[in-house]
Amino acid sequence: MTTGSRKLNGAGKRSTRQRALIMDIIRRGQGHLDADEIFRRAREKEPRLSLSTVYRTLQMMKELDLIDELHFTESHHHYEVKPTREHHHLVCLGCGRVIEFDYPLSSYLKKEVPEAKGFEIEETEISVAGYCARCQRARR
Amino acid sequence: MTTGSRKLNGAGKRSTRQRALIMDIIRRGQGHLDADEIFRRAREKEPRLSLSTVYRTLQMMKELDLIDELHFTESHHHYEVKPTREHHHLVCLGCGRVIEFDYPLSSYLKKEVPEAKGFEIEETEISVAGYCARCQRARR
DNA sequence: AATGCTATTGCAAATCATTTGCAATAATAA
DNA sequence: TTATTATTGCAAATGATTTGCAATAGCATT
Ligand SMILES: [Mn+2]
Ligand SMILES: [Mn+2]
Ligand SMILES: [Zn+2]
Ligand SMILES: [Zn+2]
Numbered sequence: 465m466t467t468g469s470r471k472l473n474g475a476g477k478r479s480t481r482q483r484a485l486i487m488d489i490i491r492r493g494q495g496h497l498d499a500d501e502i503f504r505r506a507r508e509k510e511p512r513l514s515l516s517t518v519y520r521t522l523q524m525m526k527e528l529d530l531i532d533e534l535h536f537t538e539s540h541h542h543y544e545v546k547p548t549r550e551h552h553h554l555v556c557l558g559c560g561r562v563i564e565f566d567y568p569l570s571s572y573l574k575k576e577v578p579e580a581k582g583f584e585i586e587e588t589e590i591s592v593a594g595y596c597a598r599c600q601r602a603r604r
Numbered sequence: 605m606t607t608g609s610r611k612l613n614g615a616g617k618r619s620t621r622q623r624a625l626i627m628d629i630i631r632r633g634q635g636h637l638d639a640d641e642i643f644r645r646a647r648e649k650e651p652r653l654s655l656s657t658v659y660r661t662l663q664m665m666k667e668l669d670l671i672d673e674l675h676f677t678e679s680h681h682h683y684e685v686k687p688t689r690e691h692h693h694l695v696c697l698g699c700g701r702v703i704e705f706d707y708p709l710s711s712y713l714k715k716e717v718p719e720a721k722g723f724e725i726e727e728t729e730i731s732v733a734g735y736c737a738r739c740q741r742a743r744r
Numbered sequence: 745a746a747t748g749c750t751a752t753t754g755c756a757a758a759t760c761a762t763t764t765g766c767a768a769t770a771a772t773a774a
Numbered sequence: 775t776t777a778t779t780a781t782t783g784c785a786a787a788t789g790a791t792t793t794g795c796a797a798t799a800g801c802a803t804t
Contacts (some may be wrong), residue, residue: 473772476780477780477781478770478771478772478779478780478781479771479772480770480771480780480781480782482781482782483781499761499762500761512782512783513782513783514782514783514784515762515783516762516763516764516782516783516784517781517782517783519761519762519763520763520781520782523763535675535677535731537675537727537729539760539761539790539791540760540761540762541761554717554718554721554723554725556723557726563721563723565717565720565721567712567713567717570710572707573707573730573732577694577705577707578694578734580705581694581703581705581736581737582736582737582740583694583696583703583732583734583735583736583737584734584735584740585694585732585733585734586697586733586734586735587677587732587733587734588730588731588732588733589730589731589732590713590728590729590730591675591728591729591731592713592723592725592727592728592729593725593726593727593728594718594723594724594725594726594727595723595724595726596721596722596723597721597722597723600722600724613801616751617751617752618750618751618752618799618800618801619800619801620751620752620753620799620800622752622753623752639790639791640790652753652754653753653754654753654754654755655754655791656753656754656755656791656792656793657752657753657754659790659791659792660752660753660792663792679761679762679789679790680789680790680791681790745804746803746804747802747803747804748801748802748803748804749800749801749802749803750799750800750801751798751799751800751801752797752798752799752800753796753797753798753799754795754796754797754798755794755795755796755797756793756794756795757792757793757794757795758791758792758793758794759790759791759792759793760789760790760791760792761788761789761790761791762787762788762789762790763786763787763788763789764785764786764787764788765784765785765786765787766783766784766785766786767782767783767784768781768782768783768784769780769781769782769783770779770780770781770782771778771779771780771781772777772778772779772780773776773777773778773779774775774776774777774778
């Protein structure tokens with residue numbers, strides 16, 4: 465009955481030390497970590513852990529809807545625990561910093577657009593790229 | 605003075621057969637092509653063209669603001685000529701089809717959010733993943 | 745039109761993120 | 775405890791994109 469074992473067992477999955485650790489890191493990590501960062505942090509506790517396990521675990525947690533995968537304007541992805549409030553992200557092209565902001569999508573996008581096109585929305589994501597205050601200063 | 609030579613020369617770039625061809629394919633290709641599809645089509649006219657040239661050209665055209673790079677929930681990117689009207693995309697997880705829709709972002713997102721956070725927006729993208737009418741039928 | 749300078753190309757090899765095969769190991773049900 | 779089988783670590787594979795380099799081709803200048 466360690467962290468999350470309930471949900472895992474419920475889904476017919478086994479509760480392992482590495483899964484608990486990875487989940488913990490994402491939870492405590494202020495969100496928005498990428499696979500490699502999760503790997504680095506996890507290795508401090510569990511030096512034999514492999515990167516494949518990180519990827520496999522992330523994929524599983526995505527399928528169980530425990531986490532969200534974020535697609536910024538980068539070649540790799542970031543992860544955060546399934547959030548309570550609908551929010552999106554400002555990502556700094558200079559330093560990579562991520563700033564959250566609230567923005568409920570209008571019913572026009574959530575209902576009318578899909579209805580008009582016969583499209584069934586699975587998930588929506590707004591990605592905003594630009595420069596944070598600090599990096600704006602640094603650029604001029 | 606073939607297609608686009610003006611813009612290229614203006615930017616201190618050379619106007620080559622392969623660049624004109626690639627630009628043409630994107631223009632005529634109904635948009636939303638990926639690098640490999642552009643490569644395949646270009647090869648029909650120019651069999652010795654290399655994939656690196658496609659990638660190098662895409663990057664250049666992005667920098668010259670001639671095209672937009674689209675980040676769907678896929679591991680590779682898609683490209684379209686810089687559009688006139690602000691629009692976004694519904695991408696089908698089943699068949700990959702792309703459906704465009706109009707959706708001007710509210711001033712809340714364009715002005716108030718960045719102001720509040722001291723953030724300077726460079727570009728915004730909404731990506732909506734789901735299932736198109738045809739694929740919905742196929743799934744049940 | 746011929747020349748020279750250098751950007752651009754094709755090709756092969758490199759890189760980066762992610763995935764996969766497989767034999768060893770560990771979690772759970774019996 | 776033991777048996778069953780999911781999960782792991784490791785190495786190798788994959789897919790997308792990038793890079794080094796020598797050959798080629800734009801284009802400004804004679
Ligand atoms: Mn977040
Ligand atoms: Mn479009
Ligand atoms: Zn920044
Ligand atoms: Zn479809």
